[in-house]
Amino acid sequence: MTELRITWVKSGIGYAEDQKRTLKALGFSRLNQSVTHGDCASIRGMITKVRHLVKVEEVSS
16 A cells, blocks of 8 residues: 655745644644655545645555
8 A cells, every 4th residue: 555745835824724733733833844644535635634744655554
């Protein structure tokens, strides 16, 4: 199963509140932090919502 390493690279200041909540839901607490999630539709949807704030890499486990 492939996993996604998601890195928060741009601040959420000045963006909509729902985008800030999406960052929290992905598990971020500070800028330049990386989290790993399984590749599923719900995670892909969250990434799409904040694609301008994060960087995504595929990691094979």
